[in-house]
Amino acid sequence: MLRLDSRDPDFGPSFARLLAVKREVAEDVDEAVRAIIAEVVARGDDALVDYSRRFDGHGPDFSAASLRVSEAEIEAALREAPPEALDALRLARARIESFHRAQVPGDRRETDALGVTLGWRWTALESVGLYVPGGTASYPSSVLMNAVPAKVAGVPRIAMVVPTPGGVTNPLVLAAARLAGVDEIFRVGGAQAVAALAYGTATVAPVAKIVGPGNAYVAAAKRRVFGQVGIDMIAGPSEVLILADGHANPDWVAADLLAQAEHDAAAQAILVTDSDALADAVARAVEGQLATLPRADIARASWRDYGAIVRVERLADAIPLVDRLAPEHLEIEAADAEALAARVRNAGAIFLGAHTPEAIGDYVGGPNHVLPTARSARFSSGLGVLDFMKRTTLLSCTPEALRALGPAAVALGRAEGLDGHARSVAIRLNL
Amino acid sequence: MLRLDSRDPDFGPSFARLLAVKREVAEDVDEAVRAIIAEVVARGDDALVDYSRRFDGHGPDFSAASLRVSEAEIEAALREAPPEALDALRLARARIESFHRAQVPGDRRETDALGVTLGWRWTALESVGLYVPGGTASYPSSVLMNAVPAKVAGVPRIAMVVPTPGGVTNPLVLAAARLAGVDEIFRVGGAQAVAALAYGTATVAPVAKIVGPGNAYVAAAKRRVFGQVGIDMIAGPSEVLILADGHANPDWVAADLLAQAEHDAAAQAILVTDSDALADAVARAVEGQLATLPRADIARASWRDYGAIVRVERLADAIPLVDRLAPEHLEIEAADAEALAARVRNAGAIFLGAHTPEAIGDYVGGPNHVLPTARSARFSSGLGVLDFMKRTTLLSCTPEALRALGPAAVALGRAEGLDGHARSVAIRLNL
Numbered sequence: 036m037l038r039l040d041s042r043d044p045d046f047g048p049s050f051a052r053l054l055a056v057k058r059e060v061a062e063d064v065d066e067a068v069r070a071i072i073a074e075v076v077a078r079g080d081d082a083l084v085d086y087s088r089r090f091d092g093h094g095p096d097f098s099a100a101s102l103r104v105s106e107a108e109i110e111a112a113l114r115e116a117p118p119e120a121l122d123a124l125r126l127a128r129a130r131i132e133s134f135h136r137a138q139v140p141g142d143r144r145e146t147d148a149l150g151v152t153l154g155w156r157w158t159a160l161e162s163v164g165l166y167v168p169g170g171t172a173s174y175p176s177s178v179l180m181n182a183v184p185a186k187v188a189g190v191p192r193i194a195m196v197v198p199t200p201g202g203v204t205n206p207l208v209l210a211a212a213r214l215a216g217v218d219e220i221f222r223v224g225g226a227q228a229v230a231a232l233a234y235g236t237a238t239v240a241p242v243a244k245i246v247g248p249g250n251a252y253v254a255a256a257k258r259r260v261f262g263q264v265g266i267d268m269i270a271g272p273s274e275v276l277i278l279a280d281g282h283a284n285p286d287w288v289a290a291d292l293l294a295q296a297e298h299d300a301a302a303q304a305i306l307v308t309d310s311d312a313l314a315d316a317v318a319r320a321v322e323g324q325l326a327t328l329p330r331a332d333i334a335r336a337s338w339r340d341y342g343a344i345v346r347v348e349r350l351a352d353a354i355p356l357v358d359r360l361a362p363e364h365l366e367i368e369a370a371d372a373e374a375l376a377a378r379v380r381n382a383g384a385i386f387l388g389a390h391t392p393e394a395i396g397d398y399v400g401g402p403n404h405v406l407p408t409a410r411s412a413r414f415s416s417g418l419g420v421l422d423f424m425k426r427t428t429l430l431s432c433t434p435e436a437l438r439a440l441g442p443a444a445v446a447l448g449r450a451e452g453l454d455g456h457a458r459s460v461a462i463r464l465n466l
Numbered sequence: 467m468l469r470l471d472s473r474d475p476d477f478g479p480s481f482a483r484l485l486a487v488k489r490e491v492a493e494d495v496d497e498a499v500r501a502i503i504a505e506v507v508a509r510g511d512d513a514l515v516d517y518s519r520r521f522d523g524h525g526p527d528f529s530a531a532s533l534r535v536s537e538a539e540i541e542a543a544l545r546e547a548p549p550e551a552l553d554a555l556r557l558a559r560a561r562i563e564s565f566h567r568a569q570v571p572g573d574r575r576e577t578d579a580l581g582v583t584l585g586w587r588w589t590a591l592e593s594v595g596l597y598v599p600g601g602t603a604s605y606p607s608s609v610l611m612n613a614v615p616a617k618v619a620g621v622p623r624i625a626m627v628v629p630t631p632g633g634v635t636n637p638l639v640l641a642a643a644r645l646a647g648v649d650e651i652f653r654v655g656g657a658q659a660v661a662a663l664a665y666g667t668a669t670v671a672p673v674a675k676i677v678g679p680g681n682a683y684v685a686a687a688k689r690r691v692f693g694q695v696g697i698d699m700i701a702g703p704s705e706v707l708i709l710a711d712g713h714a715n716p717d718w719v720a721a722d723l724l725a726q727a728e729h730d731a732a733a734q735a736i737l738v739t740d741s742d743a744l745a746d747a748v749a750r751a752v753e754g755q756l757a758t759l760p761r762a763d764i765a766r767a768s769w770r771d772y773g774a775i776v777r778v779e780r781l782a783d784a785i786p787l788v789d790r791l792a793p794e795h796l797e798i799e800a801a802d803a804e805a806l807a808a809r810v811r812n813a814g815a816i817f818l819g820a821h822t823p824e825a826i827g828d829y830v831g832g833p834n835h836v837l838p839t840a841r842s843a844r845f846s847s848g849l850g851v852l853d854f855m856k857r858t859t860l861l862s863c864t865p866e867a868l869r870a871l872g873p874a875a876v877a878l879g880r881a882e883g884l885d886g887h888a889r890s891v892a893i894r895l896n897l
Contacts, residue, residue, distance in 0.1 A: 120881040123874035134584060137574055152818075153565060153832050158811050160845055161789070174882050207881055244845040265845030290890040297886035329885045358592070376860070380589050387583075387862035390894060394887040395863060398875040401584050402859035414591055414675040414696030416857040426847040428833035429807070431818035432826060443554035444829040450551040450638055451605050454760045455728035456825040459721040463821060 036318070036342040041352060050345075054359055054410070058272050058301040058341055062251040068226040068259060071252075075230035080237050086227040091169070091200045102238050104209065104220035112209035120175075120207055127399045128179050128214045134401030135187045138420040144429065150436035155428045159189035160265070162240070163423060164232030165217065166247035166257075167208060169198035169224050175211035176397060180404050180418065181247050182215035188423035193217045194242055196232060198224020224249075229256035233264045246422070248405075267422060268415060271408035272301035275393055276362035276382075278353055279317075280369040281310030284389065288313070289320030291366060291392050296337035297330040303341040305360070307353045314344045354378045361412035364393045383412045437463060467749070467773040472783060481776075485790055485841070489703050489732040489772055493682040499657040499690060502683075506661035511668050517658040522600070522631045533669050535640065535651035543640035551606075551638055558830045559610050559645045565832030566618045569851040575860065581867035586859045590620035591696075593671070594854060595663030596648065597678035597688075598639060600629035600655050606642035607828060611835050611849065612677050613646035619854035624648045625673055627663060629655020655680075660687035664695045677853070679836075698853060699846060702839035703732035706824055707793035707813075709784055710748075711800040712741030714820065719744070720751030722797060722823050727768035728761040734772040736791070738784045745775045785809045792843040795824045814843045868894060 074082040080099040144154035235241030244265035275295040292304035361381035383406030405418035448457030505513040511530040575585030666672030675696035706726040723735035792812035814837030836849035879888030
């Protein structure tokens with residue numbers, strides 16, 4: 036864990052180094068992914084079956100007919116899932132839906148003084164593919180966070196893909212898919228699943244856009260099929276920045292730092308405070324809590340390699356540092372939390388006050404937990420309804436409106452050397 | 467030019483081939499671009515000066531001090547620009563600004579029945595870089611279409627880069643930049659300009675996002691710096707689909723097809739009609755108009771290689787074809803234009819009625835002319851104010867709200883094997 040003090044003379048370069056830290060190991064899987072996609076395009080379901088047998092350990096009885104998860108299996112998962120977790124998923128779904136429903140954008144159409152009718156119309160994507168990782172990173176909460184906004188947007192078809200290594204499916208993942216309104220579930224993962232969603236096979240119809248997290252192969256496949264279909268952001272390791280004054284509870288702050296650190300050894304948890312006492316107490320509390328954390332190995336590595344405590348003279352001094360880091364999650368536990376939050380430009384999501392641990396937002400708050408990482412909150416937003424819709428603009432001129440606007444278009448067409456543009460207007464006006 | 471008839475038995479495969487046509491030659495410039503970016507990162511302004519001398523033909527007197535276009539040069543450009551074109555740009559700017567001002571999104575904050583305060587806040591990007599091509603593809607209208615929405619979004623700093631091959635600058639481009647509120651203009655282009663905007667040099671401060679069209683080098687550089695900064699879509703060759711009934715004026719339709727075709731030999735212009743007579747008349751009119759079009763060579767190649775006339779039984783039959791093509795521009799010149807438009811899901815922009823040639827939208831209509839190409843209107847929108855803003859979600863729980871929501875978060879954290887998440891909630895509730 037790095038300790039910095041903004042009053043030190045070398046703070047500038049030290050903070051710049053913290054900003055520049057690369058937490059992702061770039062795995063060079065692009066050639067393997069290219070070959071997998073080509074196979075799926077050429078051989079369709081047969082390729083999916085072969086790869087699923089090879090990578091997920093399915094037996095020779097695994098066939099194209101095995102790809103689709105059946106209604107009976109989904110019903111069984113709902114019966115099998117722990118009732119308490121299922122109830123929690125229902126609460127989460129309702130709150131996520133309510134929050135995202137307010138994001139549905141409005142259409143617009145107006146006629147101006149010249150007689151030009153103009154505006155736009157939002158429409159839902161015709162179909163969306165949702166990638167869900169298998170194994171330990173198979174999170175039902177992420178199924179909700181990706182699928183519910185798509186449903187709220189009005190996407191008529193959501194196809195989910197999830198690898199089932201060793202034949203094991205997380206019943207809560209299937210339950211979450213059902214609760215979220217996912218229409219089709221396929222037992223396939225990796226680059227082959229992304230290829231199937233992008234290009235289609237006999238069993239998996241192609242989609243317009245693919246969303247959801249995945250490993251290096253999935254990320255590389257998404258980059259490669261981009262253009263053929265839309266993709267969401269490529270998520271990097273998770274991160275939190277906690278801005279706290281001397282009144283914050285060090286045990287609570289330490290718990291929040293570790294909740295982030297336990298995600299991934301490449302996750303990053305940073306405390307920025309104006310209190311030496313809090314800084315010291317949090318550092319001690321982190322060590323204490325690590326002793327009893329089940330995922331202590333991961334969290335310890337993250338805290339050791341990428342954790343930081345930054346001491347600032349006044350919390351207001353932290354705002355420019357926050358904006359440069361542009362954290363995925365920003366917690367503010369300070370007396371003037373609202374005023375500080377109002378001055379932040381770059382953050383994926385802000386959690387205000389001591390009673391709003393980031394984990395509430397991961398599950399049941401309502402806002403989306405798919406958020407920009409790796410400083411991309413400087414230029415992008417978390418997942419939302421707009422990611423599943425697109426805008427078509429509309430323009431309509433009366434003959435009078437064309438007479439009013441036409442000469443300017445003719446002038447600009449000619450000035451740009453595009454006489455065909457100018458002519459398409461002039462021919463209607465006998466110019 | 468391809469002629470298809472939806473009543474032909476082999477129409478399905480023929481239309482699928484039309485859909486699959488690749489109109490872009492993939493130039494492999496990635497290695498050259500990688501080297502250029504590395505040079506700019508390592509040597510800053512010196513690299514920019516070297517590349518500008520080499521690629522744009524500047525002499526040995528071209529130095530770092532030459533990079534920034536001066537206030538005096540911009541003033542001179544305003545004096546030098548043809549007054550008629552300048553007036554047209556002023557009209558265009560006002561209409562583009564008015565249209566985009568209606569796109570500014572609203573913030574939201576509400577407190578629900580549990581005492582959870584939640585919502586979101588939109589903020590403008592802190593800075594934007596605008597790439598403007600040099601030479602013949604240097605379009606002042608594109609400067610307006612990219613810069614005005616950024617200004618409307620509230621971006622405090624817009625830095626424009628434009629190569630000036632042979633020292634020549636298009637005065638209308640400088641004038642458009644001034645009218646649009648561009649803050650800084652740099653005389654540099656290519657991958658080196660993109661690198662400077664992404665990483666910064668002594669003269670060019672880095673930006674948060676880079677937008678604007680460019681050649682293969684610029685596109686490859688944008689792909690490569692993505693992540694370090696945001697980028698807009700990578701635009702492909704332009705395209706129009708005109709849906710017209712037998713009452714349409716064939717000369718007007720032909721002029722609109724050629725206005726698209728003259729952009730680029732890889733542009734695509736398609737007519738879909740329910741009238742054999744119109745189809746024949748338009749085909750003849752295109753040939754006739756080509757004879758007098760200054761850019762006839764380009765337009766003829768585009769029409770020959772990628773143009774198409776598709777005959778359908780009824781115009782309503784065209785809607786699924788339109789949705790599959792997802793054209794950048796859709797013109798509807800038919801009696802029931804509004805009703806047909808309402809049924810289209812996938813199009814970048816729709817132009818309604820015989821008096822709305824697409825060129826009006828290129829210049830002075832108000833909607834943006836930066837639109838999704840190559841079928842990407844299935845999943846993306848034209849440029850707008852939202853591309854220059856990002857959303858930060860907000861969440862705040864009272865102690866009571868945390869008591870109400872906390873147990874569900876604890877249950878989900880444990881169900882996902884993330885005990886640190888569960889603990890960060892439980893520790894506050896003494897669970």
